[in-house]
Amino acid sequence: MSAEIICVGTELLLGDILNSNAQYLAQQLASLGIPHYYQSTVGDNLERLQQVIDIATKRASILIFTGGLGPTPDDLTTDAIAAFFNVPLVEKPEIVADITQKFASIGRKMTPNNLKQALIPQGAEVLPNPSGTAPGIIWQPRQGLIILTFPGVPSEMKRMWQETAVPYLKSQGWGKEIIYSRMMKFRGIGESALADKVNDLFDLTNPTVAPYAGMGEVRLRVSAKANSEADAIALIEPVAQKIRDIAGLDYFGSNDDTLASVVGQLLQKKQETVSVAESCTGGGLGAIFTTISGSSDYFIGGIISYENRIKISILGVSPEDLDRFGAVSHPVAQQMAAGVQKQLKTSWGLSITGIAGPSGGTETKPVGLVYIGIACPDGTIESVEYRLGERRDRETIRTLSAYNALDLLRRKLLIQK
Amino acid sequence: MSAEIICVGTELLLGDILNSNAQYLAQQLASLGIPHYYQSTVGDNLERLQQVIDIATKRASILIFTGGLGPTPDDLTTDAIAAFFNVPLVEKPEIVADITQKFASIGRKMTPNNLKQALIPQGAEVLPNPSGTAPGIIWQPRQGLIILTFPGVPSEMKRMWQETAVPYLKSQGWGKEIIYSRMMKFRGIGESALADKVNDLFDLTNPTVAPYAGMGEVRLRVSAKANSEADAIALIEPVAQKIRDIAGLDYFGSNDDTLASVVGQLLQKKQETVSVAESCTGGGLGAIFTTISGSSDYFIGGIISYENRIKISILGVSPEDLDRFGAVSHPVAQQMAAGVQKQLKTSWGLSITGIAGPSGGTETKPVGLVYIGIACPDGTIESVEYRLGERRDRETIRTLSAYNALDLLRRKLLIQK
Numbered sequence: 001m002s003a004e005i006i007c008v009g010t011e012l013l014l015g016d017i018l019n020s021n022a023q024y025l026a027q028q029l030a031s032l033g034i035p036h037y038y039q040s041t042v043g044d045n046l047e048r049l050q051q052v053i054d055i056a057t058k059r060a061s062i063l064i065f066t067g068g069l070g071p072t073p074d075d076l077t078t079d080a081i082a083a084f085f086n087v088p089l090v091e092k093p094e095i096v097a098d099i100t101q102k103f104a105s106i107g108r109k110m111t112p113n114n115l116k117q118a119l120i121p122q123g124a125e126v127l128p129n130p131s132g133t134a135p136g137i138i139w140q141p142r143q144g145l146i147i148l149t150f151p152g153v154p155s156e157m158k159r160m161w162q163e164t165a166v167p168y169l170k171s172q173g174w175g176k177e178i179i180y181s182r183m184m185k186f187r188g189i190g191e192s193a194l195a196d197k198v199n200d201l202f203d204l205t206n207p208t209v210a211p212y213a214g215m216g217e218v219r220l221r222v223s224a225k226a227n228s229e230a231d232a233i234a235l236i237e238p239v240a241q242k243i244r245d246i247a248g249l250d251y252f253g254s255n256d257d258t259l260a261s262v263v264g265q266l267l268q269k270k271q272e273t274v275s276v277a278e279s280c281t282g283g284g285l286g287a288i289f290t291t292i293s294g295s296s297d298y299f300i301g302g303i304i305s306y307e308n309r310i311k312i313s314i315l316g317v318s319p320e321d322l323d324r325f326g327a328v329s330h331p332v333a334q335q336m337a338a339g340v341q342k343q344l345k346t347s348w349g350l351s352i353t354g355i356a357g358p359s360g361g362t363e364t365k366p367v368g369l370v371y372i373g374i375a376c377p378d379g380t381i382e383s384v385e386y387r388l389g390e391r392r393d394r395e396t397i398r399t400l401s402a403y404n405a406l407d408l409l410r411r412k413l414l415i416q417k
Numbered sequence: 418m419s420a421e422i423i424c425v426g427t428e429l430l431l432g433d434i435l436n437s438n439a440q441y442l443a444q445q446l447a448s449l450g451i452p453h454y455y456q457s458t459v460g461d462n463l464e465r466l467q468q469v470i471d472i473a474t475k476r477a478s479i480l481i482f483t484g485g486l487g488p489t490p491d492d493l494t495t496d497a498i499a500a501f502f503n504v505p506l507v508e509k510p511e512i513v514a515d516i517t518q519k520f521a522s523i524g525r526k527m528t529p530n531n532l533k534q535a536l537i538p539q540g541a542e543v544l545p546n547p548s549g550t551a552p553g554i555i556w557q558p559r560q561g562l563i564i565l566t567f568p569g570v571p572s573e574m575k576r577m578w579q580e581t582a583v584p585y586l587k588s589q590g591w592g593k594e595i596i597y598s599r600m601m602k603f604r605g606i607g608e609s610a611l612a613d614k615v616n617d618l619f620d621l622t623n624p625t626v627a628p629y630a631g632m633g634e635v636r637l638r639v640s641a642k643a644n645s646e647a648d649a650i651a652l653i654e655p656v657a658q659k660i661r662d663i664a665g666l667d668y669f670g671s672n673d674d675t676l677a678s679v680v681g682q683l684l685q686k687k688q689e690t691v692s693v694a695e696s697c698t699g700g701g702l703g704a705i706f707t708t709i710s711g712s713s714d715y716f717i718g719g720i721i722s723y724e725n726r727i728k729i730s731i732l733g734v735s736p737e738d739l740d741r742f743g744a745v746s747h748p749v750a751q752q753m754a755a756g757v758q759k760q761l762k763t764s765w766g767l768s769i770t771g772i773a774g775p776s777g778g779t780e781t782k783p784v785g786l787v788y789i790g791i792a793c794p795d796g797t798i799e800s801v802e803y804r805l806g807e808r809r810d811r812e813t814i815r816t817l818s819a820y821n822a823l824d825l826l827r828r829k830l831l832i833q834k
Contacts (some may be wrong), residue, residue, distance in 0.1 A: 011629060013453050014598075015444030016638070019436050022458070027432030036430050037465055041439070041456035048454055055472060071609045072628055073619060106806055111609045131808055155813070276700070276721065282707025283693070283700025286721040290699025293775055293811055295723075302721035303731075304693065304703040310718040310761060314731070344727060358710055394710055 002035040004060035006052055008068035008077050009152055010043035020154055021066045028161060032175040034062065044068055049080035061144055062169075067152030069134040071113045077149055078137070082121040085141040089119040092126055099133045127164050132156040138168055146172070180232035181223040182254050183212075184243055187407045189250040191218045197246050207236050209243075217259075217403070249411055259406040260288050260295075266413040267298035272347035272377060274409065276302035277315055277340035279327065279353040280370065285402040300346045305336065315339030328353050328365055333373030333383040341375040348412075349375035350405050351383075356397045357390070366390050370401045372408050376416075384408060419452040421477035423469055425485035425494050426569055427460040437571055438483045445578060449586060450594040450642065451479065461485055466497035478561055479586075484569030486551040488530045494566055495554070499538040502558040506536040509543055516550050544581050549573040555585055563589070597649030598640040599671050600629075601660055604824045606667040608635045614663050624653050626660075633817045634676075666828055676823045677705050677712075683830040684715035689764035689794060691826065693719035694732055694757035696744065696770040697787065702819040717763050722753065732756030745770050745782055750790030750800040758792040765829075766792035767822050768800075773814045774807070783807050787818045789825050793833075801825060 005025050011017050022039050029036040038059060042052045049068075056063050068077030082089050095118035103110040117134045120126065124139035129151060136149040148165055150157040169175065186194055191211055195202075198220065201209040207224035222239055226232035244251050253262045267274060276285045282304055289299040303314050308327055311317040317335040325331045333353050341349025354370030361367035368388035375381045386404055388397045422442050428434050439456050446453040455476060459469045466485075473480050485494030499506050512535035520527040534551045537543065541556035546568060553566040565582055567574040586592060603611055608628055612619075615637065618626040624641035637660060641652035661668050670679045684691060693702045699721055706716040720731050725744055728734040734752040742748050750770050758766025771787030778784035785805035792798045803821055805814045 007456075010627065011638075012439075012456070013443055014447045014596075014640075015440045015442070016600075016629070018440045022429075023432045023435045025432070026430055030431050037460060037462070038469070039429070039456075039458035041458075043454060045454070051476075052455070059468075072612050074627060102806075106804060108607060108610070111613045113613060114609050131810075131813075155810070278700065278703070280707070281704065282712075282716070283695065283698075283703025283719060283721065284707075286695070286700025286723070287698065287704050287815075290697070290701075290723060290773075290815075291812065293773070293777075295699075299699070299723050301723040301727040301731075302700060304700065304719035304721065306703070306707060306713055306716055306718040314720075314760070343731070356707075356710075360710075395708065398704075398707075 001061045002037055002059075003029050003062035003064055004056045005029075005036065005039040006056060006063060006065045007039070007041045007152075008044065008049065008065060010045075010074070012041050012067075013043045021150075021152065021157055024154065024158060025064055025066070025161070028166070031179050031181070032166070032169055033177050033179060034169070034174050044074040044076050046076050046080050046083065049076060050084045053080060053084045057145060062146045062148070065147070065149040066157055069117065069136060069149060069151045071111075071116050071133070075116070075134075078120060081137075081139075081141075081147060081149070085121065087121045087123065087141065090122050091115070091118050092120055093118075095120075095126060095135055098128075098135070102133055127160055129156055129160055130163065131159055136160055138164070177225060177227055178229065178232065179223055179225050180229050180236070181221050182236050182240060184220045184222060184240060184254050185252055185257060186218045186220070186247055186250045187252055187259065187403065189218060189247070194218050194220070194247065194250070198243055201239060201242070204239065207232075207239055209239065249414060252407070252410060258291070259403055259410060260292050263406055263410050263413065264289070264292045264295055264298060266410065267348075270413070270416075273298050273300050274348040274350060275300045275340045275344035275346040276405075277336035277349065277351040277373075278302060278304050279306060279311070279336070279351075280356040281352050281398050281402050282306055284398055285350065285352060285405055288402050288406065300344050303340050303343065311336060314343065316342070326365065328355055328369055328371060330371055330383045330385065333371035334375075334381045335373075337373030337375040337383070338381050347377040348409060349373075350409055352401050352405050354386075354388075354397070354401055356394045356401075357392075358394060361390065368392055368397050370397070370404070372401070372405045374408055374412060376412060418478045419454055419476075420446050420479035420481055421473045422446075422453065422456040423473060423480060423482045424456070424458040424569075425461065425466065425482060426458075427462075427491070429458050429484075430460045438567075438569065438574055441571065441575060442481055442483070442578070445583075447596050449583070449592040450596055451586070451591050461491040461493055463493050463497050463500070466493060467501045470497060470501045474562060479563045479565070482564070482566040483574055486534065486553060486566060486568045488528075488533050488550070492533070492551075495537060498554075498556075498558075498564060498566070502538065504538045504540065504558065507539050508532070508535050509537055510535075512537075512543060512552055515545075515552070519550055544577055546573055546577055547580065548576055553577055555581070594642055594644055595646065595649065596640055596642050597646050597653070598638050599653050599657060601637045601639060601657060601671050602669055602674060603635045603637070603664055603667045604633065604669055604676065604820065606635060606664070611635050611637070611664065611667070615660055618656060618660065621656065624649075624656055626656065633820055666831060669824070669827060675708070676820055676827065677709050680823055680827045680830065681706070681709045681712055681715060683827065684765075687764075687830065687833075690715050690717050691765040691767060692717045692757045692761035692763040693822075694753035694766065694768040694790075695719060695721050696723060696728070696753070696768075697773040698769045698815050698819050699723055701815055702767065702769060702822055705819050705823065717761050720757050720760065728753060731760065733759070743782065745772055745786055745788060747788055747800045747802065750788035751792075751798045752790075754790030754792040754800070755798050764794040765826060766790075767826055769818050769822050771803075771805075771814070771818055773811045773818075775811060778807065785809055785814050787814070787821070789818070789822045791825055791829060793829060
């Protein structure tokens with residue numbers, strides 16, 4: 001018994017999109033312990049799709065399709081599956097009702113081509129799509145063969161996978177020996193520096209420890225094989241503890257923890273609030289704070305002072321200091337932080353001013369130079385200079401700046417009396 | 418004649434890495450005009466690799482492998498190819514010399530396992546790897562079949578592709594006819610509604626027209642096959658014009674155009690400025706405006722009024738209206754837009770207030786209810802209600818809200834006297 005992932009879409013063959021679905025599904029199959037030896041990608045072509053199905057049925061017993069379920073004529077996955085197994089398509093009234101309702105809820109009228117999405121092979125079950133109009137199917141066209149289809153839109157596919165496919169596959173006996181992983185997250189330390197510190201742990205076999213690098217964030221995945229999540233956690237925890245001891249403040253959370261969620265929890269615990277004053281990030285730091293539902297408990301708001309006159313008129317930055325030190329400087333970062341803390345009456349004020357590039361850099365103030373200011377509840381005001389590099393692109397510099405600001409606040413909250 | 422991409426590596430089957438090589442090679446094949454109908458991914462397993470080669474040789478005439486060329490025992494691509502065609506491996510002295518030299522240059526001693534990389538099938542030519550130790554091969558194992566192998570490291574593969582494979586494929590007569598595409602972008606119309614309107618165009622063969630759906634943004638790709646870019650554009654332009662006529666204001670740009678860049682150009686042309694007042698998006702709209710380098714010409718700043726008291730104290734929203742209509746309402750959206758326009762002294766003021774969820778929704782004000790306010794240079798103030806749906810997640814609702822605000826401004830700028 002093994003699974004094959006079949007990705008459908010001419011856009012994949014043209015290289016228009018990156019096949020992130022294959023990676024997601026591969027990870028999911030691994031975590032359920034379902035063997036998986038092949039992935040196929042094919043375009044929106046009925047004949048070739050059927051050829052791929054033919055090959056896959058000979059070497060796998062669970063076929064997982066993504067893509068080709070939409071309302072347009074080149075969405076052919078369902079047609080190809082039905083044709084290959086020589087089964088008619090039938091219209092499912094519950095899908096028609098669901099699509100009609102979804103169009104109505106956003107005030108749009110359903111066009112007739114959408115009804116195509118209500119056709120599924122006779123005998124197949126509907127795999128509901130809570131966030132889009134194209135549902136998938138779960139179908140056993142013959143003994144020992146399972147077919148699952150998902151739309152190509154990653155967010156829809158992932159939700160359907162988690163909400164419907166995983167329970168179904170578990171009911172079929174999969175996922176008994178599980179691989180359970182904890183992703184431990186670090187900031188303020190490089191991948192190789194962390195790897196050096198925990199080098200001995202890479203030789204472990206259960207759990208295993210493996211490094212990952214992300215956007216200024218380093219991760220270690222600690223994975224255990226066991227019969228239950230509890231057994232796996234019992235294997236993982238002592239190793240995770242060792243890692244936390246080694247990493248100190250550079251460790252900030254695990255799994256679904258984000259810098260924003262961790263900082264939010266710390267603020268909530270202390271019943272403190274924060275506001276932001278942003279220049280080069282243009283609102284990006286506020287946007288990260290407010291990814292968290294319930295962030296209104298501690299995130300009060302902010303001032304996007306992209307132009308200098310806003311720094312002066314609303315944040316109260318000194319025009320003389322702007323002239324003398326420039327907008328990208330320690331004094332201005334500090335005055336922005338203090339200004340927003342005062343204006344918005346919050347416990348903490350956090351500011352960012354920098355040169356995101358690609359233009360605007362000079363010899364003394366190169367692209368990537370960023371100052372983060374922080375105004376603390378005890379009245380102290382500090383700022384930190386970051387040199388994020390002239391070779392990084394604008395978006396990377398902006399994103400790193402915002403996360404550096406969050407991380408600075410996190411560290412202050414942790415060491416605060 | 419067509420090509421098949423074969424990606425080799427158990428790490429792909431475990432989902433440890435994203436298959437960006439497949440996308441890169443697919444784009445490259447398209448630009449050379451080499452048809453490409455299938456991609457296969459398989460692990461580091463001799464038998465299964467040979468099965469994949471068997472299938473590929475029956476449906477393609479150019480097989481492009483990435484991965485599995487390294488020095489470790491699980492790097493089996495070359496072995497599998499030689500075994501499948503029943504040809505012995507021979508050691509290439511020039512590869513041995515190259516690897517020895519590369520190790521010497523970084524002050525390391527070559528370990529014996531690296532010699533594995535010097536073995537290639539008898540009769541194959543070396544495809545040099547200037548940036549790594551594992552070379553690839555170019556081989557015609559039989560009439561009408563070409564095999565190219567590349568390491569899995571993306572940077573090494575890309576350089577080898579550009580420096581060696583492209584000239585080789587061109588010498589074989591490829592790349593004379595190119596495929597050139599224009600991606601046309603739309604907002605404010607659904608995928609199926611647009612598809613309905615341009616339905617006749619889907620039957621065209623050169624150029625072809627195909628739909629794509631993104632985050633609230635619909636796209637049509639118009640692709641032409643021709644002998645030069647200029648010829649392709651001449652084929653594309655009349656169809657693109659037809660599409661623009663049909664779509665009207667729903668069309669906003671092509672290729673690298675984004676809503677932020679298009680709105681920025683319109684503002685620059687009119688020498689007007691904009692500021693934002695954001696509630697549920699928390700700064701996300703400002704962050705999108707400032708993705709554009711040079712946006713300081715027209716984007717002045719904003720107020721993130723996440724808490725109501727900031728709406729009152731800085732934006733001047735009436736406390737009575739907040740009480741009477743709630744923060745998520747037409748009057749508050751309008752007062753936020755007018756408030757930020759006045760406070761920041763900009764031509765336009767743009768505001769967002771809504772319920773991003775997942776909590777905070779009520780029967781009359783469900784999750785996904787969003788008001789966008791706009792204060793225009795002529796003094797008019799308007800607001801638009803959006804119902805983005807209770808089933809969408811927080812980030813989707815926030816992102817759609819920000820883009821809807823940008824799109825509202827774009828439309829106003831286009832129809833403005």
